[in-house]
Structures are given as C-alpha cells and as structure tokens.
Amino acid sequence: MLSSTRPAETIADLLTRAERPLTSFEFMPPRSEEDVYRLWRATDALVPLSPDFISVTYGANGSSRDRTLRCTRHMVASGLRTVGHLTAVSQSVAELEQAVRDYHDAGVDHILAIRGDMPGGATEPWLARPDGLANATDLVRLVHRVNPDACVGVGAFPDCHPASGDLDLDARILADKAEAGASYAITQLFFIPEHYTDLVARVRALGCDIPIIPGIMPITSFGQIRRFGELSGTDVPADLVARLSEVAEDRAAVRAIGLEAAARLCCRLLDQGAPGLHYYTLNRSRATTELHAMVRDRRPGMWDR
DSSP states (O other): OOOOOOOSOOHHHHHHHOSSOEEEEEEOOOSSHHHHHHHHHHHHHHGGGOOSEEEEOOOOSHHHHHHHHHHHHHHHHTTOOEEEEEEOTTOOHHHHHHHHHHHHHTTOOEEEEEOOOBTTBTTSOOOOOTTSOSSHHHHHHHHHHHOTTOEEEEEEOTTOOTTTOOHHHHHHHHHHHHHHTOOEEEEEEOSOHHHHHHHHHHHHHTTOOOOEEEEEOOOOSTHHHHHHHHHHOOOOOHHHHHHHHHTTTOHHHHHHHHHHHHHHHHHHHHHTTOOEEEEEOTTOSHHHHHHHHHHHHHSHHHHOO
16 A cells, blocks of 8 residues: 655546636657657757646556656656546556556646557457456446545546447446546547536536546547547537548648637536546647637636636
8 A cells, every 4th residue: 555745636636626617638658768858859949838737647568667657757746736647447456556556656646547448459359367357346446445545537438438329328338437537537638518517517417526527539630530530429510521522632631620619629528517627639739739728818818716
C-alpha cells in the first residue's frame, strides 16, 4: 500500500470547486525514441495554456510502457498535473499493481483506469487473462487498494460502447465504476452533443453524480471520418460529413470546417453545463491550441471566474 504526501489539489478537488470549466489534453504513448522528444515538444507547447491536467495513454508492453513512464516524468517535471492511463487488457494483476507503484514513484497519483480493447479493436470480444481482471470496475478497486491516495478517473461512452450495444448498460457500468471509487469520467470522442447530454441524464437517473468530462477531437483530415467509425463506432453528423465531402481534396478547407464544428460543439457542451473539455491531441499541439483559443474567445466569461 502506497502513501502520498503531495499537497497539490486533485482533479476531484478542482471539479468539486467548479469555479470554471477544466481544460485538459491527452497524448498517445511514443512509439520510438524520436517520438519521445516530439511528444515532449508538444506537451511543452501547451504549458502556456495552463491546463488543469494532461495525460498520456498507456502502452502495456515493456518498451512502450517505459517510454510512457519517461513522458509522464517529463510532464510532472514541467509542473503539469499528470494523469497516467492504465488498462486491464493483456496484463496480470501483479503487473497492474506494479504499474500503479511505478506511476507513484514517477510522481503520478492520478490514474485513468480503463479496461482497454483487445488487439483486434473495440468490436473484438473481450477476453480477460486468467490472472488478470475482468473489467474497469475491478481495475478501479485495484488502484485504490495499491494506492489509497490515488485520484481515479474512468472512461464513458456517449455513442454507446461497440461491445455493449446498450446505452442503459453503459450508464449502469459507469455508475458501478463510480461506486468502486472513480472520482470523474472522461468520454470517448463524439460529435453529437445530445449523445453526451443523454448519457449524463441516464447516469443521473441512477442516482450517480460523477462528473463527466466530454472528450473532444476536431476533424483535421477527411480520412479521420472513416477511422472514427471503424475504431470506436463514433457517429459523425451527416451534415458535417456532407460539408467535408465537398472539400475533401482541400486539406486546409477540411481542417477549417473541422475546427469550426468542434468549436461549436465545445461551446454548446459548456452552455449545457459540461464540467470541462478534454482534448485528444494526436500528439500535435497546433490544432488543439487553435481550437481552445476559438472556444475561449467565444465563451470568455467562463474562464474569467
């Protein structure tokens, strides 16, 4: 069992105070040494935006995991409140417990606990290791058992998890994760605001008040539309697809339309009470910086509090 004396406010503390919407950025684990330094440059570029937290997704194999830990250490050293991801897929209980300890030793007591997808993607049937865990709810419990001081976040699915096909079941699972000790949730990326508000309503109807932060990713290339559907079952509005199709060969026009659509989505979510915005960066800072500036310009009062 670990103990932390780090005095910084947790994400749960910030959400409880709710003085303004939170801002956070997510990065993918580097695949090579060159990617490590590219990721460091991208995260350093976002420091002036004063994000409330920053996160890097988890590589379960040895070399990827080591690079992930190096990047989290760099983020901590940069003064950023850092969230380490942890997935149950393809790992034993002992390996997961060690990962929690490694994060703590790296200065990371915020963990996003997610089940993860099988190697074939979100639609491949889940198969737990005999010496592993069955789901994210059990992973939340494991994190708290190893590090009682950890602030644990979890995933949520506005567009319905591809493996469940049941929005009500998704809401019940999220409520179970909150009951197990999760302090907040971050959604998978989505483009239809009603899907987010419907998810929040279903979870609240279960008596669960866990804060649910929407995950945002602007479309910056036409090819992303198909990949979003294939990888995560994300619904892209037909009118947005039509507008992007008209300029599919013009990369600058696609990017401009995608950023504008994302900015409108963010503003609508904030107007409806979303507790923050979590930007999926794809390890690039420029589009994220531009999008966040667009949102702040349109809703300046929200960040002036």
